[in-house]
Amino acid sequence: MKKTFYSLFLGLASITALSASAQSLSSQLSKVALERARPQGRPCATMDVLEAQLAATPRQALRMAEIEAQTGRYVASPTARRTAAVITIPVVMHVLYNTSAQNVPDAQIQAQIDVLNKDFAKTNTDAALIPAAFAGAAANTNIQFVLARRDPSGRATTGIIRKSTRVKSWSANDAMKTSKRAGSDPWDTSKYLNIWVCNLGQGLLGYAQFPGGAASTDGVVVLYSSLPGGTAAPYNKGRTGTHEVGHWLNLRHIWGDASCGNDLVSDTPTQQTSNYGCPSFPKVTCSNGPNGDMFMNYMDYTDDACMYMFSNGQSARMNALFASGGARAALATSNGGTAPLVSTTAVETLTVFPNPTAGQLSIRTGLNTPAIKWQTKVYDLRGFEMKQVRPAGDGTVDVSALPAGMYHLVLTDGTATQHQSFRKE
Ligand SMILES: [Zn+2]
Structure with a gap:
């Protein structure tokens, strides 16, 4: 794709600035959702949400362009190829439930964290299935996750918030991210990855907010039954979490959300569109032979059982966020993942x-x-x-x-x- 990301976004910003002023985010969202023909496979609303945000907040395009420029400098620098220290991101899970089935047990939440850690470290057992042609491109990202052990006020925590809600089904309009709309307010989004686990409707599996969006809505939303062992087969091995956290760490869909589009990563082959189900290797599109599409990449739309790698280029792109001046650098020094020295629960008898x-x-x-x-x-x-x-x-x-x-x-x-x-x- 010839067009650079920067010009693409400045273009979008100027077009949308003319038309967006009075429209609310949610009306934009439903409009975009109606207009966009969703590709087959994994139903992810991340790009719909991004379009709506850019329409409602044109300045966001400038912020994203700045992040893109910093990412480009990082990826081009020798630092990107150096073995970086492991970054451990504290996670708070907001479980919103209307039925007992939606109130997923702690064990399933920990299993989701475990899947994230294996997938991001390339210690997932199905990494053995990566075709030889792509094995050299498969990355250990050095990014890990831990349920928060310290809340924003310094108190000990399990990192899991459970909240009964009257809402039976949620949409991609961020209502779950505020208690004013029967959701759960985020913890400081510069210090924690907030993940809302809830009953997304409209057939959605999840969505994420890219770096550069509003702090108040930053994070990831996943369908409760997409957690490992859930009922959303063939999307019930926790890879919705991996895919959406990939977006949250600035990864695009691997087909670039356009015909033979650009995902802003150099080592992922250009491919026609999303793949779904479980394709056979090689699947050649957009003259990308002989190896064809990297359909086993977490940022494609294939089944959970058929996606098992990030690429080195994707890893560098994610790690750029934690470098000096990176959009998520504050997470690298967050103490949310370490337990406070003392429990601050007041003892009445003392x-x-x-x-x-x-x-x-x-x-x-x-x-x-x-x-x-x-x-x-x-x-x-x-x-x-x-x-x-x-x-x-x-x-x-x-x-x-x-x-x-x-x-x-x-x-x-x-x-x-x-x-x-x-x-x-
Ligand atoms: Zn997606």
């Missing part, structure tokens, strides 16, 4: 007073053990121990050396732990 205090803090435990026998430590909200605090040994603690702010007091006697927060004035 009291500290006066609270707030300027100097001395007196401690009364709920157990019949004098505070004097407990080891006493104070942590700030980030979990760092405040070494300047001196327990006096008589049930009081001198906190006068602490800067003003909120802290956690933790008492341990070797078996039990009690904690309480207090404010230093």
